[in-house]
Every structure is written in C-alpha cells, then in structure tokens.
Amino acid sequence: MTFVSDIINSLKKLFAKISTWVKNNPKKSAITFILVVFYYFSLPQTLFNDPYATVIESSDGELLAAKIARDGQWRFPAKDSVPDKFKKCLVYYEDEHFYQHFGFNPVAMFKAFQQNRRAGKVVRGGSTISQQVIRMSRKSKRTYFEKILEIILSTRLEFRHSKSEIIDLYAAHAPFGGNVVGLEMASWRYFGIHSHQLSWAESATLAVLPNAPSLIYPGKNQEKLREKRNALLLKLYQNNLMDKLTYELSIQEPLPQKPYNVPQIAPHLLQQIAKTNEGKRIRTTIDVSLQNRINQLSEYYYNQYKQNEVHNLAILVIDVKTRNIVGYVGNSPTNSDHDKDVDIITSPRSTGSILKPLLFADMLDNGELLPNTLIADIPTQISGYSPQNFNQTFDGAVPAQRALSRSLNIPAVLMLQQHGVANFYETLQKFKLKNINQYPDHYGLSLILGGAESNLWDLCRTYANLSATVNHYTRSRGKYRSGEFCELNYNADMPRDFGTESQQKNSLGAGSIYLTYEAMKEVNRPEGDEAWKFYDSSLEIAWKTGTSFGNRDAWAIGTNSRYVVGVWVGNASGEGRAALTGVDSAAPILFDIFSTLPKSRWFTKPMKDMETAEVCQQSGHLAKEDCPKVSQLIPKSKKKTQLCPYHKTIHLDSSQQFRVNSNCELVEKMVSKTWFVLPPVMEWYYKSGHADYQPLPPFRTDCQDSNQPVMDFIYPKAHSKVYLTKDFDSKIQPVIIKVAHTNRETRLFWYVDSEYKGTTRTFHDLPIEAKTGTHRITVIDESGNEISRKMEIVRE
Template identity: 70%
Template sequence: MKNKLIAFFQRILYWIKRNKIKSAIVFLLLLIYYFSLPRTLFHEPYSTVIESEEGELLGAKIARDGQWRFPEQDSVPDKFKKCIVYFEDEYFYKHPGFNPVAMVNAIKQNRKAGKVVRGGSTLTQQVIRLSRKGKSRTYFEKFIELILATRLELGYSKNEILDLYAAHAPFGGNVVGLEMASWRYFGLKSTQLSWAESATLAVLPNAPSLIYPGKNQIKLLEKRNRLLLKLNQEGIIDKQTYELSVDEPLPGKPYNLPQIAPHLLQRVAKNQEGTKVKTTVDFALQNRVNQIAKYYYNQYKQNEVNNLAILVIDVKNRNVISYVGNAPTDKDHQKDVDIIDAPRSTGSILKPLLYAAMLDDGELLPNTLVADVPTQIAGYTPENFNLTFDGAVPAHRALSRSLNIPAVLMLQEFGVNKFYEELQKFKLRDINKTPDHYGLSLILGGAESNLWDLCRSYANLSSTVNYYTKSHGKYRTKEFAELNYENNFEADFGDETNQKNILGAGSIWLAYNAMEEVNRPEGDEAWKFYDSSLKIAWKTGTSFGNRDAWAIGTNSRYVVGVWVGNATGEGRPTLTGVTSAAPILFDVFNLLPRQKWFETPYDDLDEVEVCKLSGYLAKEGCPKIKQWVSKKGKTTAICPYHKVVHLDQTEQFQVNSSCESVENIVIKNWFVLPPVMAWYYKGKHIEYLSLPPFRENCIGTQTASMDFIYPKANSKIYLTKDFNSEIQPVIFKVAYSQRENKLFWYVDNVYKGETKVFHEKPIMMTAGFHYVTVVDEFGNEIRRKVEIVRE
C-alpha cells in the first residue's frame, strides 16, 4: 500500500513538471476555491440577550437594524433538527452541499409548470443564500451558491451548518432565527417546544408570510400536518404523538419577550452589545424582588414618589443576584433611567465608614461619648433629624441613631482631608471633587455616590471579616474587588497577606455591631416591619430636602441596597430612609436564606477596661467595664470626665480645708461633663448628678462652670422678621452649673438685664460685630464675639 501511494504522488509530480501552466491554473483555482468562503459568513447585528444563572431568559434588546435576531446557539434542539431536515433537505447528512437529483427534478417541474414551483436548494445552499442576501436569483448566482456550499461543507460540520441556518432563517416580520421565533410565537425556549410547535417553525422559513394571524392559517396548518405525517411515517414520532400533535392549535397573538431585568440588560448592552450573556442573577429571587418593587411603587406613587432601585449582592463572590434598576413606572417618570448607577446625595450612608475609620485609627472607642449640642463651625450649623440634642452620646449609639451633630464633630476631629482620602480607597467614583468643596457636609450628604459603588464597598468590608476569621488572621491583597454579573467570571481576590486593605477586620466588626442595633430617632412607630430574628448590620440615609432615601444592609453572606426617590430630584416631605427604603430592605432580606452573624475576629481585637460612663479608657476612680476594641484602641485617651472632689459628710456640698477639717472630708470621683454637654445630657439622663455647690463658709472656691450654648464662637447671626415685618430679638443661651444664681448680661459693655434658673436672654441687636458678656454673682465672666447680619 505504501509503495502504491509513493507511486501515485510520483505520477502527480511528473504530470506537474510536464504541464506547468495547467498545474499553475489548477493551483490558482484551488486557492480561489479555498479562500472563496468568507471567514465570517454573517455580519448582521444581533440582539443583546441576557439569561439568569439557571439559563432562563431575563430580557433582550432588538438589534441595531430593527430585527429580532438572537446570537447563534451552541446547539439546535433535536426536535427542530429532525423537522427541518425532513421538511427542507431529507438527504442533508449524505450530500456534499448540493443534491443533483433534487436540482434536476426541480428544473423539470418548474419547466413543466412554466414557473418556479419547487426549489432544489439544500440547507447548506440556503445558509449561503442567507449570508449573501440581496443577490439576484439567477442561474449564475445559483452556481456561485453551489460552489460556496461545497466549500462550507468542507469547513463546517453538519451540526454547525444547522446552527447557522437556525440562527439566520426568517420566521416572519422582523423575527429572525429559531430562538427568537420560539419566544415570539410560543413564549418558550426552543428546547421546550413540542413536536407540533417545532414542525410549525420548521415550515415557516419556506414561507414566512404564513405566520401572520388571520392569514393563510389553513395553508400553514396543512404544511405543518404534512410534515408531522412524514415524521410519523419515517418512525421519528409514534402514532399517538402524531395524533396529539395535529390536534395542537397554531400560534395566535405574538408573545412579548420577558423583561425581568430591563436595566441590567441596558447595562450589558452598553458594553457587550449584540451578545448573549449568562448572568449571575437568581431567576426566582429576581422575580420576587420585582414583585416587592412593584408593591412599594404602587404605595409610594400616591405620595408622588415614582422611582426606586434594589441591588442584591452575594458577598462570597461579589456576584449580582438581583438587579432592579428602577420602579415599574412610566416614561413621564424616567422609567428607563438606571438608578443603580446614578449619582445621588449620600445622606447619612457614609457614617459607618467614618466610624470604622476612627476605630481603626485609634481615635475612638465604641462607647466614647461624643458631644451632641448646638454646633456652628465656620458658618456651618448641622442639625439632628429630630432637632433635639442629647448633650453627649456614645459613639456607637450616635451611629445607630444616625445623629448628625456627633457625626460632624467626629469628622472635624478625624479631618475632612483624611476621610476624603479614605473614601478614595473605596473607589466611590462620584466623590470626585476636592475635600474643600465638601467640607464637613461630606458626612451628611454633601457628596454624591451610587448604589453600585456603595453596595460593593459594604460587600468588600463583609468579605474582609469573613476571610479574616476563616483564615485565622489573614487578609487578601485584592479583597476590594469589583461587582460582577457575568456567570462565567471568577473573581481574583489575590494572595494571602498580613496587611489589611483599608480597614481592619476588628474595626469593621465593631462598626457592624453598632449598625445591628435598631433604635432610630424617628421613634418606634416605623418598626412594625422589623423582624428581630433577622440579624443584619444596616444603615439608612436621607438627603437634604428629602430627595433621596437610602437603606443598605449586610449579613455574612448578602448585601442589599435600596434607594427610593424621584429620578428628577424632586423631594417629598414624607420621604426618609427609615420610612421608605428600610421596609423594602427588610422585605428583600426576608427572601434570602438566613445567615449566622459575623464571627468575632479576635486576632484583630483587644479586650480593655473602659469607663462605664464615658466610654474612654478607664483611669483610677472610674467605674469600669471590659470591652473589645481595635488594636489601636489601646492608644486612645483616658477618661477626661471623672474628677476628684471633696465633700462634706452629707455629700451635699463641696468643701476644702478652710471650712472643714481634713478628717471629715469625703473624697469621691465625680462624673462631670462640660457645661453645655451637661445642660442637655441631664435632660436625657435623670441619673446624672451635677457637682454640688461649695458651702458658703468656704474661702476662695466660689467658682462655677459656665459656657455659651448659643451662639458659638465667631458666629454669624441673621436677624429675622415676624409677620408684621418687625425685627425679632436674638435669643442667647448659656449653660450654668449653679442655676439658682443670677447671671448678668452685657452687649458691648452695655447692661441688658439678668436671668435666673433659665439662662436664655432675648436681646435686640443691630447689624455689625458685637461682644456679648455674661457675668455671674461671683465675678466669673464669659465673652463671645458675634456678627449680626440684617437680611
């Protein structure tokens, strides 16, 4: 055999040498034949298609040329394969691209009839004709199709040719391809079609106009049933299947494509137009979250709140498992706007990041008292949502209650520039102006961010704690990863390291514990939806003017983010994070599997003694409790509020050696807050005891603590008018430790009167700079410079 092959090739070489010109022509023809088939047969634009993690259709967007044309499938369903082959090209698996017998028979019948009544094209030739659309139906074009069909057979398998045909065959109107036709006419995936439905679609490309409802239905039915009969006669389907199939009705009114995640489709189309993307979205969860969105939209639109967005993230892999970019509203209310990516005022949603950063930096402990008093800083006057003051509040309670004034004072202490740099590490892309632009309002909604970035930040923080506890004290170099919606994507979280990324696991865990508390300043009436067994760390936010309502929550496995408002930016008085966004948050969490709370990252925490009353590191004389703090928490300040005082035997008066014998003096540690803090604090804490006054017979100790509540230093005060356009007095307030004593008031050294017990003094002021002086009965004096502005 080997010798025969050698002899054969030798004869070919001999012929080539003897016939060089003929050989060159043959070689050139073979070369032309080889390159005659384009590398890419079809250049039409495709629809953008997204599927769920389970392969269910979530939505599709029409192709740029106005055709509904799905991208090519990996494989054609077996039922349709058999139907199309037996209808169009029975010898498909045997011929080399053309069928000479069929071509001859077609020519004879067409001549006999005097018109075209039968075609002789194979499925392979039809694929070539579909790829060369617009070409005239001449015999020369038929010859070209025949040549290209044979070349297609050499380069593609039979199944690949069927895939091409199924993806590009016309099925009536602007419906192209099997998959789109299956959804359009039957509302099903092509793999779910029955024999009757597959047969109906198999006969359509031959005469696409037959599908239009009310037209040619009898012809379409006859064609379909003839094909079913042939399948039965060939043994492809049994008699019972045949009888049941012919009884099935033809498709009626066309179905609309599912639009289960329209805004995720919009997002995919921006970056991957014309592709089919299998996403990470959980099909059942997406449908349930859509129902929740629809329910709350119908509730809120009655108050002219028309938009909302919901994002659910799997912390483990950062996959998006539910994506609701907007409410099911209408075009007049921006239904096509994807709110998840839209920059909106952050409200209070950044407060946990500041709290965790200060814990991590050793500038705060969870129970450290933070001032909550009337505050004015360089003309900026923050206010709490409920317009009240606590005087002093533990930092973790300030966070869980979302108090604004403590947050501003914490930011002032931490530094705006420093916190801004911290936020840049989270890649919050809409916080893109200079720190000076935001100032202290950065923590109260002066900046903008979006639901995508915020949910990513919280997912990354949650994963940091999870991995740290799982790996016994290790971090990952790329823990702060981007969110993902593509099913075949696997995130790279980098290598193990001892170095934290942005925040340590201990600080995050402490922040989450504060966020797990449920108290809010709005009161208990809003908590009917709260399930106490649902343990999550969560935060709400409301922007200035009630334009944006936020709620973001996390447990060890999931992050849920919610935004509610109007895409136009119009605020509504009733719109708040706690009343509008939080109910949605909890309803979504109730759909998710319950999770255990975060494990304690002991390796990144230290147990220390802290003052029970002030929350600072305890010193001698403080009532002590033990508490877990971040590693740097051991370097924070010791308690500044416990002072040693000397009392008489009754403990009702302070004394000294001038008025009491040393052996009778009682020495105690007393919890003493600064005057303004104490003024408001004791109104909330009945157990707070002011320092006893000195006994009258004590010499040189008649001192009292006194400070301005309003105004703050270097304040600018605007004069107001009443309804009669008369200028109103400015109300000055002072906190004084000895309320029963008198205070004397002066403006620019001019006496204005006195107060007793309640030290609030209305004084008529003129525009300009003034000095307000307050003196007590013992000659103690405080002074404040103010600027009065007349509008």
C-alpha cells in the same frame, strides 16, 4: 514495513506524474492553480455580519431580557447547539439526504427543475441546507447564476464546517416571519419557551416556516401551516423517529396564535450590559425567582408611593461571598413622563446620612474612639456652619454607637471634625466611590450629611466588600485577601479572584467593621418591627438609612453575612416630597426583601482582631482608676484612645453636701469621691434626659475653686459671626444669647460692651438688640464667676 514502503512508493509515483503533467502543460497547470486558489478563498471567513440582539439570561439560563438588533431584527446570538428534535425536523423537511451529499444534491435539483418547468413557476427549490446557508449569507435573489455560485460555495462550506455546524448556522439565521430571525427568537416569539423545550409539534412548525414564513401570521393560512406541519410529523412517524402515541398527540397540538412578547424581567440591567456587550448573549448572576419577587415588590411600593407623587425607586441585591449581583431593579414600573428608562442604580444622588457608618468604622480603626465613647450633642456652629439634628433636639452627650443608630447629625459632624475631612475623604477613595471626586475642602463637614453624591452600585459594593472582609477573616482565622475590595459582577461566566492571603488589611480591620455592624443593628426598625429583638426568628441586619436635604433622596442599605441589599426611593427629576425619608420610604422595602432572602447567620466575631478592655461605664472611654468599669470588646491595639476625661475626684465636707478644698477644710475631715462631670453646655442638655445625672455639689460658702468651670456659652460660639435676620414684616430680629450653668437656679447678670442688659434665672437665654460690628458679651453669676465672649454681628 512493506506496506508503508508501498504507500511511500505510490506517493512518489503520483507526485512524479503530477510534476511531469505540470511541465508538459504549463498553461493548464497555471489555470488549475488559479482555480484552486479561487475556490479556497471563495468563501468569506465570516459568513454573517448581521448585528445580533443583546440577550441576558439568569444564572440558570432563563431569559431575562433582550434588546433588538441595530437593524431592527429580532436576531438572537446563536447557541452552542441546536436541539435534536429541531435538527431531525429540519433535515426531513428541507434536505433528507443532508448527511450523504457534499453540499448539493443533483438528483433533487433535477427533480425540482422538472417540477418547476411543468408548473410554469417555481414550486420547488431543490436546494440543500448548505446551499440555503450560502443564500442567506449572500442575501441574493434566486437566479441561475446565483444557483451555480451556491453550488460552488456550498461544497466549500462543507470543507470548512461539520454538518452539525452547518445546521447551527442555518438555525441562527433562517427567517421565521416578520422581523424574527433564528430559531432561538422564533421559539420565544411563537411559543414563549427556549428552543430546547420545544415539543415535536412545535419543532415541526418552526422547521417548515423558513420555507414559507408568511404562514405564521395569526389568523392567516392556518390550514396550510397545519398541513405542512402534520405532513412533516407523519414523515417523522413513518421513519420511526416517534411512536404512534406521540404522533397522534402532536398533530392535535394547536398552532401558535398571538405572538409572545420578549421577557423584560431586568430591563435596566440589560441597558448596562448592552453598553459593553452589544449583540452578545450574557448569562448573568441574577436569581430569576428573586428577581421576579423584587419586581413585584417594586411594583407594589411604586403604586403606594406615587400617591404622594414619588415615582422612582431602585433595588440592588448582592451576594457577599461572590460579589455577584443577584437582584437588579434599576427603576420602578413608571412611565416615560417620570423617567422610567433612567437607571437609578448608577445615577449619582445626594448621600444623606448613608456615609455615617463608614466614618464610625474609620475612627474605630484609627483608635480615635470606642463604640460607646461620649460625643457632644449640643448646639454647634463651625465656621458659619450650623448642623441640626433631624428632631431639632440635643442630648448634650451621646455614646458614639447610639449617635450612629439614631443618625444624629451634630455628633457626626463633630466626629468628622475630629477625624479630619481629608482623612475621611482618603478612606472613601479607597472604597472607590467615584462620584465623590472633588477636593475635600469642596465638601467640608457637610460631607457626612449629604454634601456629596454617590450611587447605589458603589455604596452596595462598599458594604459587600466590608462584609466579605469580616467573613473571610473569621473563616481563615485572621487573614485578609489582597483583592477583597473588588468590583461587583453580573457575568456568571466571569471567574472571581480575590487575591492572595496576608496579615495586611485592605482598608479597615475586621474588628472595626464588626463593631460598626453591631452598632448598625440597633438602628430603629420601621413601624411594626420595633420589637424584633424579642423574637428568635427575627432578622439580624446591620442597616442604615439616609435622607437628603429637601427630602429628595431616601436611602436604606443593609447587610448580613450573606447578602447586601440597597434601596433608593425618590424622584429621578430631583423633586423632593415632605414625607419622603429613608426610614419611612426605603426601609420597608429593604426589610421585605430580606424577608424574601434565605435566612442567614449573623457575622462571627473576629476575635483575632479584637480584645477586651476595661471601659468607663458612663463615658465609654478607656477607664481610669476612679471610673466605674465594664469589660468591652474593642478593636485590637486601640488602647491608645483617650482615658476617661469626665470622671474626677472631688472632696466633700463631712456632710457630703458641699465641696471643699484645703483652703477651707482640714484634709483629714475631707471625704473623697469620684464624680461624673460633664462640661457646662453638655451637662445642660444631658441632665434633662438623664434623671440619674448628679450635678456637682456647690462649694461651701467659705471655699472656692477657680479652676472648675461652672458656666459656658451655648451661643454664640467663639470667633463666630452672627447674622441679623428679618421677620415677615422685614423687622430685624434680636440676637438670642444662650448660656449653660451647672446650677440651674442661680441668677446670671448680662452685659454688652460693659452695659448692663438684664438678669436671667433657670433659662439663661437673653435677646439682645445690637448694631452691626464687634461686641463683647459678659455674663456674671451670683458667686462672681465670669465668662466673656467676643462676637461680630453682620447683616445678611
């Protein structure tokens, strides 16, 4: 207590003396106060306002790419610390008493003054590291007045910053020759490595450069640079900072020769990051070894495809768990004539068939179909819109998941018609496909066949979010996360938050997503990988291709439980090429990338969101009592889908060759059987590809059933307009009317407006020459069955 009391008393006496002096010397006190305030505020809060280069690094700190600063200088943002070797080299070369002085060294300044006076020119500066930081920040010329300011400001600098921070400022802003500024850039420019990887000799070379940056130019002043470097190395050795062997090896190291180029491993990602993070150093989520591999693949396939005048491609690889981007190729290594600087990953392009899995999953989730529900695949015209399958054929009826795996267009359009364009549009909005931004009526049914545009970023994000939904649902035993549908991330220092757990799904249920992926697994693989199922080492991937109208865009997107890979191939100009398709152009790249990635397991079944149901073996609908049944996993609570409409109980005579009814046969003599019956038009095409399909037996001659349709129009559709076309000689072509009949060999009699036009057998197609206007087509078979359709003929 006595010691504390003594201090307090001493302070009281000091303050009393100061108070007395201030009262007795008011002018001097005011001047002193002004000088103190001026001194305190003399140093700007921000010493350096120079623009920095934008720098991106891989997840483990490797330099990926850099964009030069706006003032044309290669000035990297400062790192957290300066390597110890460079610190020691800098201090022993520039300012040996750096850690002892308080901003300036009067002894060194006096010696420099004498030496310069004897030489008649400036041969030695005498400035401390702190003074040099001030001079670099002020960008001033060397005058005696500036020297006085440097001394004042350097002492103020020492008040504000620690010695280590002052060295950091020096290292970040010192000139290293040409437009190279700062230690980090100098390390890359002259040695091609990070500053923390510099050897003693390399550190010493860079330590002497700010004092004489002109020495670095290759082929000039090499001996002067070597003398300065070796002299510094000797001083370090003499001060026991390195052993003799290290010293001897260091002086033998060669000097830098040809400058290294800054790496450009991910130039298009750099472009994206620079839009919002210009002048910053960003540690990205990119895996540098994977990035180098996909760069090699990009170059390989570019060299292949440019032979067919296809010049651009893009690749995106996503880590499903984190939604981090681990690989990013925004464009092929083409030239400026073919838009090499365009980042295709974020560019809107026609989607082709790439949205079909999302429609399939949406309908599964809404209970509108089951995985193998039969979908019509017949000639179709809807309000003048006539979709066509890629191979220009028809299956009559095809299971939904097979229609997806084969990317059939007509079933997809009919599914969208059933589901509703507006409903599907709303689902796409939940996925935040920002380029699909017109009203649903703007797209119509073409939405599912490439009538809309999207980009690789949004599509890959959607599939990554869906994959993560399944993963978390199975891992958490039946829970979803509120923030599962989130944005992709490229910043390794950005924390990820996927929200809170609940029973509420975000958009699609895990069961519907899983069953969609199971269907996507069956997509036909590229040439050479068709037998993938027979190999234990094969990659299990849910994937889908897409080809836009005119062969302008080729897509392939695939996913397993760990990664999503997206590929686009085409021309940035929008120019199409006949051989450009998703399966032939984009898919090979996709599978090569998946072969490069660590092998991952297939998705675990989300059993809590699925249940077993009895499904009709032939139709894929929920089974009725009269259906051959199989057990199948379906999305939970989706037993509201339609019961099988195609299995019917029919009655046969005792020979089981003819159908009968109670009007012509005794009930006790009838044989009842369940029969798989498709509508006439579906049957017409279906039986050509299914030899086991058995058409209904005909009615016995003394029986008839007016309720059972036996024929129907294939073309034209009801309430449709038929457009007359011309051939190359400008001659108007006839209208081809098509009808399907359950009995292929029966004869059909054709009438137009009650005027007989002809008879057909087996192939029921009849060309009709008719004038524009409304006409009624009537067709009658040998049994007297009749169908009629009104059509309107117009000129194009």
